[in-house]
Amino acid sequence: MSEMIDQKRRDFVSVAGKTAAATVIAPGVFLHSVANASPRAEAVTDKVRYGMLIDSSKCADGCSDCVSACDKENGLDQLIKPEGASDDLWAQQKPRWIRAVKVKDNLTGHVSSLPMMCQHCEKPPCVDVCPTGASFRRDDGIVMVDRHTCIGCRYCMMACPYKARSFIHETVQFKQTATPRGKGCVESCNFCVHRLDNGGTTTACQDACKQGAIIFGDLKDPKSALVKALSKYPSVQLRADLKLNTGVRYSGI
Amino acid sequence: MIVFGLLFSLTATASDAAQAAKAVEGSAKADKLDACVAPTPFMRRNHFELIKHQRDVTVHEGIRKTDNSLAGCIDCHAAKDAHGEHVAVDADDQFCASCHAYTGVSFDCFSCHATKPTKTGN
Numbered sequence: 001m002s003e004m005i006d007q008k009r010r011d012f013v014s015v016a017g018k019t020a021a022a023t024v025i026a027p028g029v030f031l032h033s034v035a036n037a038s039p040r041a042e043a044v045t046d047k048v049r050y051g052m053l054i055d056s057s058k059c060a061d062g063c064s065d066c067v068s069a070c071d072k073e074n075g076l077d078q079l080i081k082p083e084g085a086s087d088d089l090w091a092q093q094k095p096r097w098i099r100a101v102k103v104k105d106n107l108t109g110h111v112s113s114l115p116m117m118c119q120h121c122e123k124p125p126c127v128d129v130c131p132t133g134a135s136f137r138r139d140d141g142i143v144m145v146d147r148h149t150c151i152g153c154r155y156c157m158m159a160c161p162y163k164a165r166s167f168i169h170e171t172v173q174f175k176q177t178a179t180p181r182g183k184g185c186v187e188s189c190n191f192c193v194h195r196l197d198n199g200g201t202t203t204a205c206q207d208a209c210k211q212g213a214i215i216f217g218d219l220k221d222p223k224s225a226l227v228k229a230l231s232k233y234p235s236v237q238l239r240a241d242l243k244l245n246t247g248v249r250y251s252g253i
Numbered sequence: 254m255i256v257f258g259l260l261f262s263l264t265a266t267a268s269d270a271a272q273a274a275k276a277v278e279g280s281a282k283a284d285k286l287d288a289c290v291a292p293t294p295f296m297r298r299n300h301f302e303l304i305k306h307q308r309d310v311t312v313h314e315g316i317r318k319t320d321n322s323l324a325g326c327i328d329c330h331a332a333k334d335a336h337g338e339h340v341a342v343d344a345d346d347q348f349c350a351s352c353h354a355y356t357g358v359s360f361d362c363f364s365c366h367a368t369k370p371t372k373t374g375n
Contacts, residue, residue, distance in 0.1 A: 039317035043310075138315065146312045147365060175367040177324050182365030197315045 040197045049141035050191050050247060051219040052203075053229050056103075056114035057252025058213035066115050067098045069208030073192060075181060078174040095166035097189040098205060103253060112253045115205065115214070117189040118143055118164040119238065120247030126156035126165065135186075141219070141247050144190050152184040161239050164188045191216070219247065276332035276340040276347060283329040283348075290320040300326075304362075323362060328370045341368035 071077040074097060081090040098117045104110070124143045126135045134150035137143050145156075145165075157165045165188040172181050178194040181187065192203040206214040217226030235249040283289065289296045290303075307321040319325075330348040331339045342349045343363045353360055 040315050041318035043314035043316060136313065138313065140315070144312070146309075148308055148312070172365070175363075175365065175371075177327070177367045177371040180365040180367070185365070193315070197311075197317045 038199060040199075044138055044140040046139045046141075047220065049219040050196070051120065051141065051217065051226060052191075052206075052248045053215045053226055053233075053235055053251060054114060054248065055211075055213045055215075055233070055251045056112045058209075058211040059113045059115070060211065061102075061111075061113045063113075063211075064100050065208045065210060066205035066214065067096070067100055069204045070098045070117075070189070071096075073204035074179045075174065075176040078176075079168075080170075080173060082170045093167070093169060095168060095187065097164075097166070097187075099163070114250060114253070116162060116164070116238075117205075117248065118160075119162050119244070120189075120191065122245035122247070124244065125159040125161065125242075129155045129159040131155065138193075142191050142193055142196075143188070144193065145186055145188065147180065147182065147185040147187070150185040152186065154186060156186055160188075161242060161244075276334055280333040281330050281348065284332075286329075289329075290325075301360075323366055324370075327367065331369050339369035343368050 068077070076095055076097065079095060081087075081094075085093075098115045101114060101116045103112045103114065120137075120141055120143045122137075122141070124135070124137055126143065127137055130136075131153060132149045132151055134146045134148075135143070135156045136146060152167070154167055157163075157167065165186050167186050168181060168183050171183045175181060192200070195203065201217075203214075203216050206216045215226050215229050217224040219226060219230075221227060230249065233251045235251040236253060237244070237246045237249055279285070289300075291299075303321040304323050304326070307319055308323070310316050311319070311322065327342055331342050332347065334340050340347055341363075344350060345354075349360070349363075
């Protein structure tokens with residue numbers, strides 16, 4: 001008898017488990033269909049805060065998949081070295097939204113490789129210092145430059161502790177519809193905002209990472225893969241001492 | 254829009270013979286439509302107000318579902334050459350440049366924005 005009951009329990013648990021699995025899949029499918037539906041029609045709100053978790057322990061030394069995917073997505077690979085500029089100068093000044101950097105712990109000698117981009121701070125120093133209001137934080141947490149009002153003073157580049165911003169020094173020959181760009185303006189990572197506003201849910205760097213080191217999502221959604229990963233693994237904000245509350249977090253450093 | 258088109262075709266034909274790889278007459282999407290997103294007389298006088306308002310809404314609020322995006326203007330008004338390739342809207346004699354040259358108004362959209370439709374995004 002007890003065996004029968006156990007069997008029934010098992011069947012029930014099994015069915016319940018499958019139902020649960022189905023409901024988990026269903027919202028995912030639903031989200032996907034919404035995602036592909038249409039461009040954003042309503043203004044962004046602070047109910048969402050976009051963020052990222054980067055597991056630097058998965059970052060292979062020398063890998064630059066995320067950097068090249070970002071360059072391609074945002075047209076940075078189409079920028080040409082200015083005439084007369086040396087290779088060294090171009091290497092220093094070439095606009096980059098992601099930099100592959102190495103961080104060394106001087107006490108232990110442990111070296112981490114990680115992608116460094118705009119950390120999308122809650123209290124961004126670049127926004128504080130901008131004299132024209134061009135540098136701003138969108139309600140959904142994305143820190144951006146409104147190039148219509150940017151005067152190219154580069155104060156934000158000085159203020160950013162993460163060296164995340166680039167300046168366009170020369171006239172841009174090849175322009176993409178999704179990523180307008182012109183001489184005399186500052187720019188930086190915007191979490192592929194053209195994708196998000198058109199129903200996308202991923203960034204180019206995340207899609208390109210074969211190691212799955214980058215998780216992008218909504219920091220305010222407890223069901224998002226990002227929040228689940230953040231609660232599961234220990235993570236840090238870079239330069240947490242500055243109390244900027246960055247949207248990009250790192251684990252494995 | 255048709256009258257608008259005629260104005261351009263008159264100015265365009267004058268220099269067409271001299272230059273190669275020119276746009277084919279009537280090859281832009283807009284050439285096949287009766288009107289723009291608003292009546293033509295309104296668009297002639299106020300298109301910049303629509304675009305300027307939209308740019309702030311799009312950049313700051315992320316709203317891309319609109320009739321008034323610059324990308325939409327370019328998508329519709331960019332003509333094609335004989336090979337089916339898009340011609341830049343700010344090239345001589347093309348939609349944006351020809352009218353702005355005629356009225357003597359300079360504009361700075363295309364130091365940053367794409368002058369032809371490109372594959373990705375809006």
